[in-house]
Amino acid sequence: MGVADSKPPRSTAGSGRIVISVDAMGGDRGPAAVIGGCAMSASKNPDIGFILHGRRDELEPLLARRAQLRERCEIRDAEGVVTMDAKPSHVMRKGKDTSMWSAIEAVRSGEAQACVSCGNTGALMAVSMVRLRKLDGVNRPAIACLWPSRNPSGFNMMLDVGADVRADEDDLLQYALMGASYARNGLGLESPRVGLLNVGTEEHKGRAELKVANEMLDQRQSLGGYKYVGFVEGGDIPSDRVDVIVTDGFTGNVALKTGEGTAGLIRDFLGEAFKATPLSRIAALLAMTSLRRLSKRIDPRRVNGGVFLGLNGTVVKSHGSADATGVSAAIKLAFKLAQSGFNQRLAERLASAALPGNDPASREAGNGNIE
Amino acid sequence: MGVADSKPPRSTAGSGRIVISVDAMGGDRGPAAVIGGCAMSASKNPDIGFILHGRRDELEPLLARRAQLRERCEIRDAEGVVTMDAKPSHVMRKGKDTSMWSAIEAVRSGEAQACVSCGNTGALMAVSMVRLRKLDGVNRPAIACLWPSRNPSGFNMMLDVGADVRADEDDLLQYALMGASYARNGLGLESPRVGLLNVGTEEHKGRAELKVANEMLDQRQSLGGYKYVGFVEGGDIPSDRVDVIVTDGFTGNVALKTGEGTAGLIRDFLGEAFKATPLSRIAALLAMTSLRRLSKRIDPRRVNGGVFLGLNGTVVKSHGSADATGVSAAIKLAFKLAQSGFNQRLAERLASAALPGNDPASREAGNGNIE
Structure with missing residues (x-):
């Protein structure tokens, strides 16, 4: 809790790269598929960096053997996970400690240029609306x-x-x-x-x-x-x-x-x-x-990748059941939109x-x- | 006009068979596909008879070479054709001379046990509601x-x-x-x-x-x-x-x-x-x-065949673009429902x-x- 109230530290994932903020916990297949997707994207695209949001003790072992990804990625510890059946209104009120919230927050603060999540669509939209706000009009x-x-x-x-x-x-x-x-x-x-x-x-x-x-x-x-x-x-x-x-x-x-x-x-x-x-x-x-x-x-x-349109920030919703290939496609889309x-x-x-x-x-x- | 007001003559298509009332004019492919479908059904099913509704001068030549169908089918002349873009409300008010109206009418009078049409869905439902009426409740x-x-x-x-x-x-x-x-x-x-x-x-x-x-x-x-x-x-x-x-x-x-x-x-x-x-x-x-x-x-x-549920009578809507095989499938469905x-x-x-x-x-x- 409290992530939203204090400015997060400057990300080390950037260094001239386009940084994608990734909710590592939300998908049906767990963080392994998400990190697999990040690794695929990292190996294909030298201009991409990541901030990964989720439980550090689960994410660290998954990154251990992925040197290429490891050096372009920062883990941001978040204890809470938004489940697929969570009510969006509940997540909006009580979800500040979740990986989803943290992932959106990194776009809001400008540390990342786009967010990707495989999680609960309704909750992701609700948190995006609250934190990023709608575009004028x-x-x-x-x-x-x-x-x-x-x-x-x-x-x-x-x-x-x-x-x-x-x-x-x-x-x-x-x-x-x-x-x-x-x-x-x-x-x-x-x-x-x-x-x-x-x-x-x-x-x-x-x-x-x-x-x-x-x-x-x-x-x-x-x-x-x-x-x-x-x-x-x-x-x-x-x-x-x-x-x-x-x-x-x-x-x-x-x-x-x-x-x-x-x-x-x-x-x-x-x-x-x-x-x-x-x-x-x-x-x-x-x-x-x-x-x-x-x-x-x-x-x-x-x-793979539904784009949220009409917000102050780019959010790409990956399919909940996406495997590494699917997650990588969503990341590619987020990268292209951020770049353009x-x-x-x-x-x-x-x-x-x-x-x-x-x-x-x-x-x-x-x-x-x-x- | 006026079909609705006088009791139509007793159909000759019956003779112990289950009679299907067929709107021969409504489909995208015209009466040839519809009559082709009737012929397919007639050759497979000895217990089926037809009342065909449409322009007699167009239907007669199509039946000329189909002896098996011809002897189990009666043509009921109807000059009007409901087009695919006709407004249902207009057909309800002005459509008494159409093949669609006539086809529904034969179910209402009890001459046929079910109706099949490839025509305008909205108009078919509107005419069915007006002539057959909704089931109680x-x-x-x-x-x-x-x-x-x-x-x-x-x-x-x-x-x-x-x-x-x-x-x-x-x-x-x-x-x-x-x-x-x-x-x-x-x-x-x-x-x-x-x-x-x-x-x-x-x-x-x-x-x-x-x-x-x-x-x-x-x-x-x-x-x-x-x-x-x-x-x-x-x-x-x-x-x-x-x-x-x-x-x-x-x-x-x-x-x-x-x-x-x-x-x-x-x-x-x-x-x-x-x-x-x-x-x-x-x-x-x-x-x-x-x-x-x-x-x-x-x-x-x-x-092929959408069944209208909730009316005093069985109406099967065939796809507008149905060919003879499709029309025959719709007729088979109408037959089974009537039989049961x-x-x-x-x-x-x-x-x-x-x-x-x-x-x-x-x-x-x-x-x-x-x-």
Whole structure:
């Protein structure tokens, strides 16, 4: 307790590097997977440093054999762990001694440029809101995730996928602005195509707030620097019709998990199909290279990392069940966003959007992309 | 116009058979696909007859070469066609001359035991509500669909997938009762496991009405003849944790289409993977039998047919883009439900559920299943 009240000591993990603050304790697989992910990232990226938050006596042994990581990483001892079933409101009141809180705190103090956690999403968002605060003009922050698609980049992006179960028309417009900005910087799309998720593409369909938002998103295309394609359906999420899918956090979360679940089901069925007969076993051997490429295209670990949008600081939520590869993907995403100064650009975009007539889209797009 | 006001002539399609009333005009592929589906069903099932609704001059030529179907089918001329973008309220007021209206009317009059349409879902539900009326005690009818899963039967069922964009706690409880009854009769499960779709499995998560419904579904387990497993997430939809997934029509529709879209994406990627190299092309040949079996397991045409629950009559909504195989699957489903007297059982179940203490679950389960 008390971490929040005194300025933490200057991190030794930096030395000119971009420092990622990592909650080492939150995931389903424990600190070994998280530290494995950090080690993978450290070996690939010489410009990255870490502050690891968690129980020192558990983390020290895991670092002992990882010299490359050890020298670019600082451990910050935190006794408490936020469990997956902890209530966000409880963590907000009583969670100051947790690794999650400590990880967010290092972003707030400026010691780290981004935070990564595999922990409880609701608690992570709650602590982020309390400590980092919302960007000016943002009502509800959102979580954006990437999604395998038929687009040339291989991805679409969807938000909100779980920050808040509600969203009114104003929130949906902000999601469009934030999502478009992330797509410009994160996917390298000068004028991203934005769609609003609904149960049909006709204008009279869906809930009342969607009909209002449909008009608002249409009117703000120029201001927001995006192209509005209108309503899209669940089937369009993996399509090449759209780059940014806007929806409320309840629907987005169900869609995300349904997509993951369906992909998992097919992957398992495919595995069974290849084991079914001797001939199919030979076939699996022959097709191995191609199947590995397929597997990589739809591997959820590759797109691991929900980005919290709308806060004064970059927070990446890794999947709770992420292994080292998944954690490393989330760290890579956090690094890229920190390196590009994305959050500063987003703040400017939102400030500009509040002033009708000011259109900074061309300026931002000309600034180079983070990929 | 005027079909609704005068009793239609006695159908000649019956002669001891179960008669399915088919809207021949509504689908994306036009009447050829629908009549192709009817012909497939007629050749497999000697106990089925049809009343086909649509433009006689278009339907007659399509029947000319299908002698087996022709002799068990009656055409009922209807000039109007409900388009996919028609407003349900407009069809309700002005749609009396349409093939869809006429198809529902044949169920209402008792000439047919079930109706199948590939047309506009909203309009089909609206016309069904107006002409067939809701079952006693039902507030919002629902659409239930089957879903490929890891369950021994190969399927789960979800409702509502698009009858209404809203559902309060009372509606969700009714969906549970209706879904459990359908699963008992349609999937042959004596005590189906029911889950409530949410963004987490913890009891404090989700929208307010879900927390209330969570308690209500738990309390009615014995009365409804189901086992309540609590909250489930999108990833559980294709799992073996649950048989009946209860949700509102907005979320259910998005989940359904997201699942279909994801399966389509992977199927396309898989096809590309097998064409990538000469070796993978050989592999595809060797694995063909196994891959066909896989393809069949996840083929959306196999599970084609959303059933409208909560009406005085059985209506099956086929996918708008269904080909002959898909239409035939929907007809098969309609036939099975009509044969089992499912709708009568559902009405009894809902009437009993209104009387606390009366538990007809054992009686219904002992009555034999339709599969």
